[in-house]
Amino acid sequence: MSQSLLNAFVKRVRDEAASDKPTTALRELLKDSFSQRNSMADAIAAQEEDEVLLFEDETCSIWTCRYYPDIVLPPHEHRMTVHIAVYQGNEVEVLYHRGQGYLRHAQNRVVSEGEVLSLGSDAVHAVTAEGIGQSHAIHIYEGPLTKVKRSLFDWTNGSEIEFTMENFHAMLRKRSELDELKV
C-alpha cells in the first residue's frame, strides 16, 4: 500500500515537473496530496532511511525526509527551488542571509503538517523538527539535486565547505548548542 501510494505520487510529480509551470503545478499537487495526509505520513514512516531519494531526473528530485527535534542538519544550499510538504509533525527551516564571506541567521520558519513551503534557488537553510517525535515530509527539488555541485556553510563563520556526506555528518549539531534555536 505504502509503496504503491508513493509510486503513484512520483508519477504525478514527474508529470507536473515537466509541465510549463512546474513551480505552480508542484505546489498545487502537494496541497492536493494532503487529502491523503495520513497515508502519506505512513508511507514516509515505512521508508528504511530517514532521507530516501524516490526519483531524480533533469526536471525534479523527490525525497522523503524525517527529522528529529534534537538534531539540526548543517546550513546548506540547493541551487534550485525546493517545495517542502509536511504530513506529520513540524519541520523547522532555520533560514540564513548569505553575503560576501558571511552567513547571518534571518529567521526560523516552522512548516506544520498540512503546509507547503517553497524556498528559492538562493536559499540557505539548516533543518530540524519541533514538537514530539519526528517530522515526516516530502521535498521536491526542481532539478537533479545529486548532480549539482553545492556547498555547506560553516556554523560560526559562514565559510563555504564542500558538500560531502562526510562533512555533512561531521557538522550535525544538537539543538541545545545553537543560538539560532533558543527561544
Ligand SMILES: [Fe+2]
Ligand atoms: Fe535542504
